[in-house]
Amino acid sequence: MNAMKKTVVIGATDNPTRFAYKAVQKLLNYGHEVVPVGIRHSAIGTLPIQHLQDNPKVENVDTVTMYVGPQHQPAWYAYILSLKPKRIIFNPGTENLEFERMAEDQKIETMHACTLVMLASGSY
Secondary structure, eight states: OOOOOOEEEETOOSOTTSHHHHHHHHHHHTTOOEEEEESSOEEETTEEEEEGGGOOOOOSOOEEEEOSOGGGGGGGHHHHHHTOOSEEEEOTTOOOHHHHHHHHHTTOEEEEOOHHHHHHHTOO
């Protein structure tokens, strides 16, 4: 089994039909430490969703997984880069060449992948 990875879920929501919600649940089920960050104060079960405007401080981030479309990502750039993650996963529909280049310039690995598929296949 892979080592547990502290993961920040960008675009977290309390809507159980959304992939960001499902990703938080699956990450927790696999034993990863999860910090959901979104644009509304809410919760996924008992886990609070941190609000982007509160600039939640998170240290030792391994992975940021994106669930925000590229048109809305500029508001997130500085925050995500400040986390200094080892990698950013651009889930389907979140690909953003501009942001990927910014991250890679800071030696952050970027990948186009699906967090849910990675977890299910053991490649997370």
